[in-house]
Amino acid sequence: xxxxxxxxxxxxxxxxxxxxxxxxxxxxxxxxxxxxxxxxxxxxxxxxxxxxxxxxxxxxxxxxxxxxxxxxxxxxxxxxxxxxxxxxxxxxxxxxxxxxxxxxxxxxxxxxxxxxxxxxxxxxxxxxxxxxxxxxxxxxxxxxxxxxxxxxxxxxxxxxxxxxxxxxxxxxxxxxxxxxxxxxxxxxxxxxxxxxxxxxx
Numbered sequence: 001x002x003x004x005x006x007x008x009x010x011x012x013x014x015x016x017x018x019x020x021x022x023x024x025x026x027x028x029x030x031x032x033x034x035x036x037x038x039x040x041x042x043x044x045x046x047x048x049x050x051x052x053x054x055x056x057x058x059x060x061x062x063x064x065x066x067x068x069x070x071x072x073x074x075x076x077x078x079x080x081x082x083x084x085x086x087x088x089x090x091x092x093x094x095x096x097x098x099x100x101x102x103x104x105x106x107x108x109x110x111x112x113x114x115x116x117x118x119x120x121x122x123x124x125x126x127x128x129x130x131x132x133x134x135x136x137x138x139x140x141x142x143x144x145x146x147x148x149x150x151x152x153x154x155x156x157x158x159x160x161x162x163x164x165x166x167x168x169x170x171x172x173x174x175x176x177x178x179x180x181x182x183x184x185x186x187x188x189x190x191x192x193x194x195x196x197x198x199x200x201x
Contacts, residue, residue, distance in 0.1 A: 002087060002123070003196065004098040007131035008161060009153050010138030011181050012188065016131060017096045019189045020196065024092055032086040035096040040081065042074040050152070064109035071102045072118040079122065098125060100176075103168035105152055108160040116171055124174045127199040129192055133181035135159050175199070 003020070005013040014035070021031045037043035037050075048054040049062055049070075056062060075098070086093045099119050107115045135158045142153050152161065169176050177195040181188055 001092045001127070001200065002083060002125045003092065003094045003199075004100070004125040004128045005094065005096055005131060005192075006098070006100045006104075006128055006165070007181060008133060008135065008138045008158050008165070010141035011131040011133045012141070012185070013096050013131055015185060016129075016188060016192055017094050019185070020192055021094055023189070023193060024094075024196075030086075030089075030091040032082065032091050032093045033096070034078065034082050034093065036075060036078060036098060036101065037071065038074050038078040038082070040074060040077050042070055042077060046070050046074060064106055065114070068102060068106035068110055068115050069118060071106060072115075072122075075099070075102075075119065075122050095125070098122070098128070099172060100128060100130070100165065100168040103171060104161050104164035107168065108157075108164040112164075112167060112171070124172065126175055127196065128176045129195055130165065130169065130176060130178045131181040131188065131192075132178050135162055137182065 005017050005020075007013045017033055017035075021033045024031045037046040045054065046067065049067060052061065054062075078095075083093050083095070099122050102115050102119060103112060135155060138158060139153075139155060152158070177199075179188060179191045179195060183191070
């Protein structure tokens with residue numbers, strides 16, 4: 001089973017990925033957790049670009065289309081190197097972000113149909129859980145981190161990305177379940193477990 005967690009920066013997808021993996025392992029399942037951008041060479045380059053450690057000559061950030069293309073390429077490598085082999089041996093794969101992130105984030109800076117086409121060969125997840133959280137709450141959580149903000153972690157960008165997620169879910173609706181992210185970590189985890197149990201039934 002291929003499960004994806006999606007949400008705005010600060011929505012808690014990384015925390016909930018770990019919680020879900022622990023619960024499934026406790027139930028006797030083999031679980032592989034992963035993330036996008038991946039830890040592969042293209043994914044590493046993307047992370048450097050998002051944190052402004054890699055910029056164009058003159059200090060400008062890369063064009064949105066460049067970042068979108070890199071995400072699509074990283075995704076294909078990610079599927080081939082990590083996701084597909086694990087699924088083939090019967091493991092559950094949980095990815096922190098996938099195609100809907102590209103449509104929501106890069107799709108608010110460049111043509112969303114172009115981003116969709118660039119990801120045409122990316123298989124659908126069996127279950128995509130969108131952890132839904134208001135922008136204000138996301139920004140409060142981001143503000144508690146001891147890390148520099150990346151290029152997407154501003155109010156204006158997150159408001160556009162939130163709208164982008166709504167459009168992304170319309171474009172790729174298969175297997176998408178919305179979970180209220182405003183509760184405690186335990187409450188959100190319980191809602192995610194209900195979604196996984198329903199999808200597995």
